Amino acid sequence: MATIRQLKRRIQSVKNTAKITNALQLVAASKMRRAQDRAEQSRPYAQKLRVVLAGLATQSSEDQDVARHPLLVSRPVSNIAVLHITPDRGLCGGLNANMNRSAGTFVAMQHEPVQVVAVGKKGRDFFVRAHVHLAAEFTDLGDYPSQADTLGITRLIIDDYLAEKVDRVYVSFPEFVSTATQRPTIRQLLPIEPPAAVEGEDEAQLADYIFEPSPDVVLAGLLPRYIEMQIYEAILQNAASFQSAQMVAMKNATDNAQDITRELTLTDYKARQEQITKELLDIVGGAAALEG
């Protein structure tokens, strides 16, 4: 049984931890709102790009010349690249472990040689430990990565693909479903699978467009931007997922600390009461002895 002094020390220590986790929780909550807001801001652009591309791709699938754009052509796969996007830091519950397990399993399942492009320290460290070939790493993108920060990544991916160093590219990132849920997601980036037409009307009317300079040129301009946008979106989702996972993890930690404090305080009271009772018994016993 711990002494009262030990108990007091323990309570203070738990309370101090709770203060830190509470502060982290508040910081993460405000950063999460900003990160989500940024993801929100990029949505109109992404949506429009998808609709236009879906229309163009369905239209051009009949036109042999356009369909042969190198970013659309699927070729025999002998090398695979995985763009693995994770947070730089921990203290965010199971997020990093889940991400790495999902990507690790995926890599292990491939029959062709896989190289990994890691964005974020946690994913990089995982693949370094697993002895998987790292083609490149990008870390310290910050809490609010800008599109300019992600362009270098896109460039590397597209260059490697066009140089036929890799024949298929996947992106692995934590999809932000809600504050409580972040789902490890793996999607194919290259060759581009044109998004399915969203609304029938857009597709039908696209044939009537005037294209300047020509449909091929417009498509050739849109495709790299589509990749750019997908990577940027994944990185934004990663930022939002990290902040919300951290917020939830820190909230749980704060709650647990409060539970422990409550239990320890109770133990402390009991111990003190016991001591007082013992002292009283001694005094009463002593007095009785004197009288006797």
Next chain:
Amino acid sequence: MPLTVELVTAERVVRVEPGVDVLVVPGSEGQMAILPHHAALMTTLDPGELVMRRAGQEDAFAVTGGFLEVRNDRVTVLADAAEPFEEIDAARAEAARARAEERLRLYREGRAGDLDVARASAALQRSLMRLRIVQRRRRPGPPRV
């Protein structure tokens, strides 16, 4: 019926403006003005100035390229980067111009080997475009055409 113009980039919604009478954009085939009832159009954009005119008012933006779609009097501009001219950072544009020119100079003199010329000249073009807009708009003078 006036045009509704949406100017968006991957990072943010720069401006949504209903009631635009004339939209002037830097098309890759040359500058063009878009009026209401324009036919459905899809075009690529070059770096340049985008102007929205409405009811005697004019808003100018610097755009570094992208795409433009017109359909049913709705215009969507998917810009690589765009900012209202009031937000243009002249000092930054000037610095970018100097840097790009320096790089191109080194390349011409054969002192820069592994240099991405296309990138440097694109950067030069962008910075010149921004500086031009700032010069034209901020100097008080006779009305522009």
